[in-house]
Amino acid sequence: xxxxxxxxxxxxxxxxxTDDREYVIVSLPLDQLHExxxxxxxxxxxxSAAVVDKDELTLVMPGDVWRAARDELDWEEEAAxxxxxxxxxxxxxxxxxxxxxxxxxxxxxGVSQLVFSAYQxxxxxxxxxxxxxxxxxxxxxxxxxxxxx
Numbered sequence: 001x002x003x004x005x006x007x008x009x010x011x012x013x014x015x016x017x018t019d020d021r022e023y024v025i026v027s028l029p030l031d032q033l034h035e036x037x038x039x040x041x042x043x044x045x046x047x048s049a050a051v052v053d054k055d056e057l058t059l060v061m062p063g064d065v066w067r068a069a070r071d072e073l074d075w076e077e078e079a080a081x082x083x084x085x086x087x088x089x090x091x092x093x094x095x096x097x098x099x100x101x102x103x104x105x106x107x108x109x110g111v112s113q114l115v116f117s118a119y120q121x122x123x124x125x126x127x128x129x130x131x132x133x134x135x136x137x138x139x140x141x142x143x144x145x146x147x148x149x
Contacts, residue, residue, distance in 0.1 A: 011145040023082040024066040083131040109137035
């Protein structure tokens with residue numbers, strides 16, 4: 001795979017991290033925005049996420065945290081059974097192709113994924129049953145980047 005200039009070096013410095021927790025992805029209607037954000041704020045811990053778009057509020061949180069909050073909210077859908085992979089390297093906002101490259105590696109391994117980007121780090125949520133396959137594909141790719149210098 002041809003990589004943009006300097007990207008191989010950043011990939012070679014990447015460490016994979018997981019917390020061995022199960023995550024739930026929840027869809028709430030926008031009229032639950034205040035309540036959903038309050039529930040997340042009261043219980044937020046690494047890793048948690050909220051995405052607001054024109055149609056819904058999406059919350060991501062550990063399964064045990066969600067189970068403690070779910071009865072307080074008027075949620076529409078939930079998808080349990082995800083695992084977190086964090087790319088543990090501090091990234092600049094101008095870096096081109098980083099998450100796209102790693103996402104491609106996971107997709108080529110036949111694993112679905114949800115990508116979340118924070119200010120300095122990127123994260124993937126993958127189905128629990130596919131976690132080992134995604135982790136191995138990413139580890140092999142990062143090791144190859146290290147060997148290629």
